[in-house]
Amino acid sequence: MDSEIESILDALSVAVFIVDADQTITYRNSASVSLFGTGLRNKKLSHFVPNKRCIRAVDDVLDGADRQSVDVRLQLVVPTSFRMTAVSLQKNATRDGASAVVSFEDVSHILEAEQMRTDFVANVSHELRSPLTALYGFIETLQGPARSDQQASDRFLQLMEREAARMARLIDDLLSLSKLQSEERYAPTEKVTINPILERIVASLEPILMKEQATVATDFGADLPDVFGNVDELTQVFANLIENAAKYSRPDAVIRVASRIDDKEPEMVRITVTDQGDGIAPKHIARLTERFYRIDKGRSRDKGGTGLGLAIVKHILMRHRGRLQIDSEQGTGSTFSVVLPCAR
Numbered sequence: 398m399d400s401e402i403e404s405i406l407d408a409l410s411v412a413v414f415i416v417d418a419d420q421t422i423t424y425r426n427s428a429s430v431s432l433f434g435t436g437l438r439n440k441k442l443s444h445f446v447p448n449k450r451c452i453r454a455v456d457d458v459l460d461g462a463d464r465q466s467v468d469v470r471l472q473l474v475v476p477t478s479f480r481m482t483a484v485s486l487q488k489n490a491t492r493d494g495a496s497a498v499v500s501f502e503d504v505s506h507i508l509e510a511e512q513m514r515t516d517f518v519a520n521v522s523h524e525l526r527s528p529l530t531a532l533y534g535f536i537e538t539l540q541g542p543a544r545s546d547q548q549a550s551d552r553f554l555q556l557m558e559r560e561a562a563r564m565a566r567l568i569d570d571l572l573s574l575s576k577l578q579s580e581e582r583y584a585p586t587e588k589v590t591i592n593p594i595l596e597r598i599v600a601s602l603e604p605i606l607m608k609e610q611a612t613v614a615t616d617f618g619a620d621l622p623d624v625f626g627n628v629d630e631l632t633q634v635f636a637n638l639i640e641n642a643a644k645y646s647r648p649d650a651v652i653r654v655a656s657r658i659d660d661k662e663p664e665m666v667r668i669t670v671t672d673q674g675d676g677i678a679p680k681h682i683a684r685l686t687e688r689f690y691r692i693d694k695g696r697s698r699d700k701g702g703t704g705l706g707l708a709i710v711k712h713i714l715m716r717h718r719g720r721l722q723i724d725s726e727q728g729t730g731s732t733f734s735v736v737l738p739c740a741r
């Protein structure tokens with residue numbers, strides 16, 4: 398093959414093979430090696446694509462058919478979804494002299510994104526429907542059995558207010574998320590001083606802390622450098638972490654909120670929120686920042702949660718070019734660390 402064409406094929410991220418009339422591989426580009434591994438030259442295509450539809454489509458092309466595409470999922474190191482496309486290399490050749498280009502485009506990320514979108518829409522609908530269903534139930538009761546029962550009416554109205562507030566919170570959080578996702582590429586450029594923000598949040602959370610019988614102990618580093626950030630967004634981050642610690646650790650909890658320069662990365666500021674709750678099992682930790690992921694749905698609902706808090710935290714920190722780190726030991730408690738780049 399022309400070395401220029403070979404270079405062009407090696408520049409592609411799509412795996413490209415050329416096969417002869419009996420589907421033996423006579424050429425493969427670089428991407429095919431990183432996707433399928435070495436040692437395939439002179440092997441048959443069916444050797445690593447054990448899929449009848451693919452093999453038949455390539456056969457059809459070798460017999461003179463037009464371009465064929467087949468979606469296939471192959472068990473490589475991890476299961477990977479491909480769009481296979483086969484095109485004949487010669488027009489009007491006999492089968493004996495035929496050869497074809499067979500390409501494999503990795504479409505896993507597209508399918509995953511599509512699956513995530515579908516799941517998200519299903520989740521949102523479910524989460525919005527449940528307070529709505531509750532509201533309908535109360536309305537029916539108020540129109541019927543409880544019509545002239547003042548005490549019951551008062552109680553139901555209170556419950557209705559709670560459900561309506563839950564819907565409002567959910568919608569606010571969804572809007573926050575969607576706004577953050579559209580702004581993620583633009584890092585904030587204003588300098589902010591972290592410690593006063595933390596102080597303000599702790600003071601403003603007093604009612605929730607009292608309700609959960611939790612107290613906050615602070616340990617703010619002196620001379621902490623500023624970070625590039627958005628005050629409202631960082632407030633949302635720390636408020637959610639401290640609130641979570643109050644709600645999901647245990648009653649009478651002492652929550653430690655600390656700030657310091659990171660030990661290992663001196664160009665980063667580390668803010669930690671530590672509780673002494675039951676801790677979080679590793680299988681949950683990896684999923685906590687997923688939208689609507691909650692370890693105990695009932696508990697989160699009782700505490701007025703939406704399951705979106707940590708997803709919002711993650712997106713805010715991504716925009717701030719920082720990160721969230723969750724460490725937890727069962728029986729000892731959890732530490733949620735926010736790591737942000739210094740503005741110096």
Ligand SMILES: Nc1ncnc2c1ncn2[C@@H]1O[C@H](COP(=O)(O)OP(=O)(O)O)[C@@H](O)[C@H]1O
Pocket residue numbers: 637641642645646672674676677685690691692693697698701702703704705706707708731
């Ligand atoms: N400090 C914590 N200790 C134990 N579990 C926690 C803690 N923080 C968060 N979680 C778990 O993570 C879940 C998701 O948190 P979050 O995204 O803020 O949603 P929400 O607070 O609305 O439920 C919570 O429902 C809870 O199960």
Ligand SMILES: [Mg+2]
Pocket residue numbers: 637640641702706707
């Ligand atoms: Mg929360």
